[in-house]
Amino acid sequence: MRVQQRTKELQEREQFLKTVLDTFPLFVFWKDRDLAYLGCNQNFAISAGMEDSTAIVGKTDYEMPWGETEAELYRKDDRLVIKSGSAKLGIIEPQQRPDGQTIWLETNKLPLRDLQGEIIGVLGTYQDISDRKHAEEQLQQTNEQLMRATRLKDEFLANMSHELRTPLNAILGMTESLQEEIFGAVSPEQIKALQLIEESGTHLLSLIDDILDLSKIEAGQIVLNLTPIAIVDLCKSSMAFVKQQAMQRRIQLETKLEQNLADIVVDERRIRQVLINLLNNAVKFTPEGGKITLEVTSFYPDSQSAIDAPSRQEFLRITVSDTGIGIAPENIKKLFQPFVQIDSALNRQYNGTGLGLALTKRIIELHDGWVELTSELGMGSQFTIALPYIQPPLSQEIAMASAKAIIDEISDEISSATNSEITSGTNESKPNASPLILLAEDNDINIMAISNYLKSKGYRMLIAKDGKEAVDIVLSESPDLVLMDIQMPRMDGIEAIKQIRNQNFHDLPIIAVTALNMSNDRQRCLEAGADEYLSKPIKLKQLDNMIQDLLISKV
Numbered sequence: 001m002r003v004q005q006r007t008k009e010l011q012e013r014e015q016f017l018k019t020v021l022d023t024f025p026l027f028v029f030w031k032d033r034d035l036a037y038l039g040c041n042q043n044f045a046i047s048a049g050m051e052d053s054t055a056i057v058g059k060t061d062y063e064m065p066w067g068e069t070e071a072e073l074y075r076k077d078d079r080l081v082i083k084s085g086s087a088k089l090g091i092i093e094p095q096q097r098p099d100g101q102t103i104w105l106e107t108n109k110l111p112l113r114d115l116q117g118e119i120i121g122v123l124g125t126y127q128d129i130s131d132r133k134h135a136e137e138q139l140q141q142t143n144e145q146l147m148r149a150t151r152l153k154d155e156f157l158a159n160m161s162h163e164l165r166t167p168l169n170a171i172l173g174m175t176e177s178l179q180e181e182i183f184g185a186v187s188p189e190q191i192k193a194l195q196l197i198e199e200s201g202t203h204l205l206s207l208i209d210d211i212l213d214l215s216k217i218e219a220g221q222i223v224l225n226l227t228p229i230a231i232v233d234l235c236k237s238s239m240a241f242v243k244q245q246a247m248q249r250r251i252q253l254e255t256k257l258e259q260n261l262a263d264i265v266v267d268e269r270r271i272r273q274v275l276i277n278l279l280n281n282a283v284k285f286t287p288e289g290g291k292i293t294l295e296v297t298s299f300y301p302d303s304q305s306a307i308d309a310p311s312r313q314e315f316l317r318i319t320v321s322d323t324g325i326g327i328a329p330e331n332i333k334k335l336f337q338p339f340v341q342i343d344s345a346l347n348r349q350y351n352g353t354g355l356g357l358a359l360t361k362r363i364i365e366l367h368d369g370w371v372e373l374t375s376e377l378g379m380g381s382q383f384t385i386a387l388p389y390i391q392p393p394l395s396q397e398i399a400m401a402s403a404k405a406i407i408d409e410i411s412d413e414i415s416s417a418t419n420s421e422i423t424s425g426t427n428e429s430k431p432n433a434s435p436l437i438l439l440a441e442d443n444d445i446n447i448m449a450i451s452n453y454l455k456s457k458g459y460r461m462l463i464a465k466d467g468k469e470a471v472d473i474v475l476s477e478s479p480d481l482v483l484m485d486i487q488m489p490r491m492d493g494i495e496a497i498k499q500i501r502n503q504n505f506h507d508l509p510i511i512a513v514t515a516l517n518m519s520n521d522r523q524r525c526l527e528a529g530a531d532e533y534l535s536k537p538i539k540l541k542q543l544d545n546m547i548q549d550l551l552i553s554k555v
Contacts, residue, residue, distance in 0.1 A: 467491030
């Protein structure tokens with residue numbers, strides 16, 4: 001009776017174990033040391049085309065419904081597990097089914113041991129991950145398509161920047177030359193007309209910059225240049241930018257700054273761009289006799305406000321308020337959408353592209369801040385930007401002060417040396433007599449504008465219309481300085497600069513003058529060996545000053 005009872009218990013345990021294995025969602029199998037199957041669960045049996053799990057006992061992988069290649073691969077893994085006594089987990093492998101379909105499996109194999117711990121075979125589980133594998137492949141294809149789209153977008157932006165800036169460089173360059181009477185005397189009426197051309201060209205450039213900036217931000221190509229800046233100086237310079245417009249319309253400007261504001265670490269150019277945009281909008285939409293106020297305070301957020309701002313993080317609040325036309329509540333959200341304008345009718349009263357506030361929002365968010373707007377129709381608007389009040393460490397301030405002192409000392413020495421040369425009569429305007437400048441540029445109008453201007457300043461000029469010609473001229477003529485365009489036929493400017501440096505012209509000053517204005521273009525030019533970088537359209541006077549500085553440093 002005891003034997004019968006014990007047998008019954010074993011049968012019940014065996015049945016219980018079989019039930020557990022058969023309801024287990026994975027495919028389970030086990031083999032002996034000779035790699036013959038000892039058993040499997042029902043899922044595995046069905047997958048192998050068997051009605052009952054007992055039918056698998058004694059079979060090998062060569063007798064199963066998958067190919068010989070798979071059988072060899074499975075048995076190789078089995079032997080490795082039995083020999084090493086270590087599990088092999090997460091094996092991703094394909095399996096060819098009898099119907100020709102290929103499925104993907106994720107398999108785990110462990111050594112099978114007896115009660116004494118001896119290895120008697122291998123225990124394995126696997127699951128069909130075909131859906132996951134296909135999803136991963138589809139995701140990879142999608143990522144590749146996105147990367148290709150991003151690359152095409154980058155190329156489009158770079159080409160668009162070049163194509164738009166190149167003619168603008170010619171327009172503004174020739175205008176500057178005419179204003180300085182490089183081509184002869186001009187009348188007061190002509191000067192006024194040239195000023196209007198310059199203003200229109202500069203306005204067109206600002207629109208191009210806005211479109212390209214927004215595109216670069218959307219593409220994740222904007223890298224902030226974070227430096228410490230004085231808040232008071234930033235606000236004063238921004239207010240000065242709109243002062244003349246405000247005076248013409250009898251608009252009162254007021255600044256309210258919290259006392260003893262420390263420097264803040266931000267991208268100075270971008271934040272100045274934000275402030276000038278907000279102030280310009282305030283002037284544009286404020287009637288004559290109105291008032292605009294720029295107020296700056298520091299604060300600690302009481303709540304999470306517009307973003308998940310940590311309560312212990314100090315913020316800087318900059319508010320631009322006006323007594324202008326105001327904005328209806330239903331239109332407030334539209335303001336920060338690119339290319340959307342409230343007054344979009346053909347006869348609308350106020351000009352603009354609808355990009356300024358979209359850029360403002362994205363620039364502030366890049367700084368981990370946020371933008372808020374309150375407005376009442378007919379009463380005015382209040383734009384507020386909040387920036388994390390990150391202050392430079394004291395050591396950095398000391399280092400900056402030391403660096404400034406050194407720079408001032410060097411500047412004094414250079415000034416003294418230059419004055420000495422002038423006094424001695426060596427040269428009245430240039431560090432060297434008639435320096436020889438090589439201009440590498442493939443656009444004829446830009447060649448005319450730049451070369452004529454520099455000739456009028458006393459320079460001798462050489463012209464190369466592609467990078468290869470520029471390298472040859474450097475080798476044969478040894479110019480004193482090179483102005484290198486980047487996008488040119490036969491050989492681009494980057495490669496030309498590298499080849500010039502490789503020919504032991506390490507001290508030859510090279511200025512990259514290019515319409516390429518993407519986030520990494522400056523770095524690419526400098527890494528290739530350029531000493532300076534100017535983005536078209538350039539100010540010819542600025543170019544002249546840069547040339548003089550480089551030639552002085554060469555002496």
